[in-house]
Amino acid sequence: MKSSKILYLVFAAAMATCPFFLNAYWTDVFNNVGLYAILALSLNVILGHCGLFHMGHAAFYAIGAYTAAILNTMYGVPVLWLMPLAGILAGLFAMIVARPIIHLRGDYLLIVTIGIVEIVRIALINNVFDITGGANGIFGISRPSVFGFKISKPDHFFYLIWGFAALTIFLLMRLEHSRFGRALLYIKEDEVAAGGSGINVAHHKLVAFIIGAVWAGMCGTIYAAKMTIIAPESFSFAESVILFTIVILGGSGSIPGVILGSFLLVGLPEVFRGLAEYRMLVFGAAMVLMMIFRNQGLLPPGPKRYDVAARLQAGGAQ
Amino acid sequence: MEEFFQQLTNGLAVGGIYALIALGYTMVYGVMKLINFAHGDLFTIGAYLGLTLLVSFGLFDKIGPLPAVILLAVMVMILVAIIGAVLERVAYKPLRHSPRLSAVVSALGASIFFQNAIMAIYSPKFLVYPHDILPKAAVNILGLDIPIMRIILFMTSLVLMLALYFFIQKTKIGTAIRAAAIDQGAAKLMGINVDRVIMLVFCIGPALGGAAGLMVGLYYGQINFSMGWMYGLKAFTAAILGGIGNIPGAMVGGLLLGVIEALGAAYISIAWKDAIAFCVLILILIVRPTGLLGERVAEKV
Numbered sequence: 001m002k003s004s005k006i007l008y009l010v011f012a013a014a015m016a017t018c019p020f021f022l023n024a025y026w027t028d029v030f031n032n033v034g035l036y037a038i039l040a041l042s043l044n045v046i047l048g049h050c051g052l053f054h055m056g057h058a059a060f061y062a063i064g065a066y067t068a069a070i071l072n073t074m075y076g077v078p079v080l081w082l083m084p085l086a087g088i089l090a091g092l093f094a095m096i097v098a099r100p101i102i103h104l105r106g107d108y109l110l111i112v113t114i115g116i117v118e119i120v121r122i123a124l125i126n127n128v129f130d131i132t133g134g135a136n137g138i139f140g141i142s143r144p145s146v147f148g149f150k151i152s153k154p155d156h157f158f159y160l161i162w163g164f165a166a167l168t169i170f171l172l173m174r175l176e177h178s179r180f181g182r183a184l185l186y187i188k189e190d191e192v193a194a195g196g197s198g199i200n201v202a203h204h205k206l207v208a209f210i211i212g213a214v215w216a217g218m219c220g221t222i223y224a225a226k227m228t229i230i231a232p233e234s235f236s237f238a239e240s241v242i243l244f245t246i247v248i249l250g251g252s253g254s255i256p257g258v259i260l261g262s263f264l265l266v267g268l269p270e271v272f273r274g275l276a277e278y279r280m281l282v283f284g285a286a287m288v289l290m291m292i293f294r295n296q297g298l299l300p301p302g303p304k305r306y307d308v309a310a311r312l313q314a315g316g317a318q
Numbered sequence: 319m320e321e322f323f324q325q326l327t328n329g330l331a332v333g334g335i336y337a338l339i340a341l342g343y344t345m346v347y348g349v350m351k352l353i354n355f356a357h358g359d360l361f362t363i364g365a366y367l368g369l370t371l372l373v374s375f376g377l378f379d380k381i382g383p384l385p386a387v388i389l390l391a392v393m394v395m396i397l398v399a400i401i402g403a404v405l406e407r408v409a410y411k412p413l414r415h416s417p418r419l420s421a422v423v424s425a426l427g428a429s430i431f432f433q434n435a436i437m438a439i440y441s442p443k444f445l446v447y448p449h450d451i452l453p454k455a456a457v458n459i460l461g462l463d464i465p466i467m468r469i470i471l472f473m474t475s476l477v478l479m480l481a482l483y484f485f486i487q488k489t490k491i492g493t494a495i496r497a498a499a500i501d502q503g504a505a506k507l508m509g510i511n512v513d514r515v516i517m518l519v520f521c522i523g524p525a526l527g528g529a530a531g532l533m534v535g536l537y538y539g540q541i542n543f544s545m546g547w548m549y550g551l552k553a554f555t556a557a558i559l560g561g562i563g564n565i566p567g568a569m570v571g572g573l574l575l576g577v578i579e580a581l582g583a584a585y586i587s588i589a590w591k592d593a594i595a596f597c598v599l600i601l602i603l604i605v606r607p608t609g610l611l612g613e614r615v616a617e618k619v
Contacts, residue, residue: 053419053422100604101600101603101604104603104607106418106419107352107353107418107422108603108607110353110422111353111551111554111558111599111603112599112600112603114551115551115555115596115597115599115600116596116600118551118592118593118596119593119596119597122589122590122592122593123593125589126587126589126590237547241426241430244423244426245423245426248419248423278434278438280430280433280434281430281431281434281435281438283427283430284427284428284429284430284431284432284433284434285427285431286427287423287424287426287427287430288408288409288424288427288428288431290423290427291413291416291420291421291423291424291427292409292412292413292424295413295416295417295420295423
């Protein structure tokens with residue numbers, strides 16, 4: 001067994017047992033870390049693998065959360081059943097908004113995505129279509145239940161969230177090593193060369209965007225179920241910046257890096273609660289310093305290894 | 319019609335402020351190809367420094383309103399220019415040869431740092447400028463009562479913009495800035511000290527932004543530590559609207575955006591005022607990424 005696999009197993013075992021040692025408060029902190037980790041992993045597909053500067057991820061998250069909240073409070077649909085629908089709607093939204101802007105590169109895309117997340121937030125505050133509840137948001141979202149078991153305590157949510165995180169990690173690892181994932185990596189490294197090798201660049205970028213959005217939308221459902229109350233301020237531009245920072249500081253394109261990043265950016269501030277006023281100050285300074293001294297992030301993805309000889313043999317045997 | 323002209327003049331006054339901030343974005347982008355996300359916060363710093371200097375020296379009582387405002391503006395501009403230069407030295411210079419994303423993230427970090435530094439030093443609350451120091455009167459132009467502050471605001475930004483324009487077009491240093499914007503390597507070979515040009519750009523841009531901050535403080539009377547973010551985004555929209563990297567473009571874009579926003583708020587919906595600017599931004603990037611006056615092309619696949 002490879003050492004990285006052992007590390008993953010140890011990490012999974014540690015996570016699975018930790019609610020037994022933590023009080024409700026810290027379990028909730030871990031839940032937040034888990035939510036941010038899932039969101040940051042979904043952003044990682046867009047930003048880390050494909051290299052698109054996308055700083056409006058909170059918009060997709062918001063659409064998922066509001067879909068779940070509206071349908072749950074109005075029609076009483078169980079929250080977790082709404083996950084696929086929330087994902088699909090977020091994905092559709094991503095497809096519609098990303099199609100015209102996907103050709104923009106670098107900083108331009110960054111600015112447009114900031115514009116989108118701000119427009120979504122303003123629309124939510126202005127109670128668009130009269131269903132978003134305005135600045136107060138929506139409350140009274142029912143607790144989720146799994147096979148008749150009602151999830152309400154922090155440690156129940158812990159397993160729901162981290163279970164979903166484990167699924168996310170597994171699927172995204174498969175994605176990373178798939179043909180599609182390799183194509184994204186190629187686009188990130190050199191767009192022109194990727195296009196020259198027959199990769200449909202615009203199509204791959206768009207699909208990466210949609211995958212990220214679908215996943216963020218599903219995560220929004222869990223968020224709505226956990227909080228039972230959602231408001232536009234939870235999906236502000238600042239949330240997008242935190243997600244962006246998690247990916248960049250953790251190591252863009254690296255799944256362990258992103259998880260580490262969410263622990264550092266979401267979990268660590270709880271340790272220094274007394275210094276809450278200064279923690280964003282320190283974040284800002286840390287971002288600048290990281291970029292100067294280690295711009296690839298804390299745990300950058302290692303080089304891809306291919307066993308060329310084995311592949312040639314396998315190819316020859318066919 | 320009365321309302322229309324009132325909104326138009328209001329839009330021009332606010333647009334002048336957008337234009338001043340947009341100049342900082344566009345100059346930095348022109349020379350370094352970097353969106354200086356911290357620029358909006360330098361604008362906020364200008365507003366806060368203005369308030370501190372105003373209150374602590376009590377200039378208005380000593381030398382009268384007009385010299386006081388001018389002295390205040392000069393002090394604020396110098397101080398913010400110094401902060402801008404230090405920012406460049408600390409956060410951007412070490413990243414000159416790194417990938418562009420690194421510099422963008424560094425700029426975001428600097429922005430978060432400034433915002434929270436202001437919050438820690440002053441307070442998270444809205445601060446109020448002394449409100450009895452400036453004339454509240456209105457002048458009657460063609461049957462229209464226009465607040466005198468609005469006219470002063472617009473004239474001041476116009477003077478600053480024209481001064482910058484002539485500085486860039488007519489002086490030797492201005493020529494060096496334009497050369498560095500076109501091709502840094504070639505400019506270096508012609509004996510231009512590009513590092514100094516960049517340093518200078520990071521003094522001029524923030525100085526104008528700081529002046530804009532002071533103007534906002536005096537005009538609206540209320541400042542907040544996070545206001546730079548919205549102003550910054552709108553000014554950036556203005557810079558894109560006019561064509562980024564293009565100095566007259568930033569001026570035109572700023573005034574135009576101010577007018578669009580004021581009219582939009584009056585005739586469409588005030589609640590969607592902030593969204594209007596972003597819709598303009600997205601539309602212009604889709605339809606005409608070069609902006610109205612720009613030659614530079616937004617990179618495409």
